[in-house]
Amino acid sequence: MRAPSREPRARGPLVVAGKRSPLARSGTVLADVPAHLLLAPVLGALAAEAPDLPLADVVVGNAVGGGGNLARLAALEAGLPESVPGLTVDRQCGSGLDAIVLACRLAQACAGGAYLAGGAESISMAPVRGRRTADGGIEFYRRAQHAPTRLDESESGDPDMGWAADTVAREAGVSRERQDGFALRSHRRALAASAAGAFDGEIVPVRAPGGTVRADNGPRPRLDAKLLARFPAAFVDGGSVTAGNSCFDADGAAAVLVLAPDAEPPALAGRVALEFRGAATVGVDPRRLGLGAAVAAEGLLAQHGLTAGDLAAIEFNEAFAGQVLACTDRLGLDDGALDAVLNTEGGALALGHAYGASGAVSVVRLLARAQSLPDGAPCLAMISSAGGIGTAALFETRRLPLWPRSG
Secondary structure: OOOOOOOOOOOOOOEEEEOOOOEEEOOOOOOOOOHHHHHHHHHHHHHHOOOOOOOOOEEEEOOOOOOOHHHHHHHOOOOOOOOOOOEEEEEEEEEEHHHHHHHHHHOOOOOOOOOEEEEEEEEOOOOEEEEOOOOOEEEEEOOOOOOOOOOOOOOOOOOOOHEEEEHHHHHHHHHOHHHHHHHHHHHHHHHHHOOOOOOOOEOOEEEEEEEEEEEOOOOOOOOOHHHHHHOOOOOOOOOOOOOOOOOEEEEEEEEEEEEOOOOOOHHHOOOEEEEEEEEEEEOOOOHHHHHHHHHHEEEEEHHHOHHHHHEEEEOOOOOOOHHHHHHHHHHHOOHHHHHHEEOOOHHHHHHOOHHHHHHHHHHHHHHHHHHOOOOEEEEEEEEEEOOOOOEEEEEEEOOOOOOOOOO
């Protein structure tokens, strides 16, 4: 890891607090909780961190909800002032990270002093989708279209996620054994982190019809290499991507508190924050959409004179183990670097993928990990999205002074 830079530069917006709901396998303990009620307690807990801050807006990502303005609904449900408007964005799986990036850029542009930003998804309660037919009936369909459905011999231009992940893993030469090994790593690290209390400070309990939910329910204690090896190919005959080395759908919400560069409220004095340094969102071949995060990260790091080896911490949404490894191989991270900096307390393979919330979960996890890093340590959040899109956001750790700066 490169030593933190000491050169004077303009200060960036600060991510000073992060919270999330428990992440639960869809169809289980949070199945009857709509997205706005997953998010509202998270927003309320963050607002309580600095109650005197005047919030400019709430920016929320969502991918498969029923429409409307989820951010506004959740903000009102959380008891935030009626003057806080709310904005909902959709970049599919990247929605939560892009919402945080948007809030950081608004703060950077002096559009407001404080923002709540993140994402929420109830996959269990996602509406059934249908379109009108010529005869006035309704044709139901499984998912929205993300790219043109043109064909070039055998490859669809708008593939299912699993098919695309298998393509990326095959073309990158990522073996089934490596994928299974990485999936097992995720579960074991998440279980160890949970047992050590690493998630306790960030999880906000959520009330559900069956009782209050206080913990994630995805990590599997009995999973081992032998069991993973028994899973058949899930998407492509003879392929390497299985249900065991793929994420599962999850319900959940996550958000952070973003402050303008010159804001240092006394309630937050002494905290370790993430200072926003920049972000990049790029488009790639929709048939190889999993590579989007790596392409975005390459450009962003080059812009800041960094390589992946300089990073102290990386949070990368684990949609598929093969996709993650193809991207980290492309970025030049060897096994040692992977172990030391990437998703060190597990990721979506163990905790689940809550679509529009997952990018925000990554930033919440990055902030938690930043507490043990030195000032100026570079950290990266990254995610790939349907349609062939990748987003990466670069931060540096910064400890706030013990009293507000004067003058």
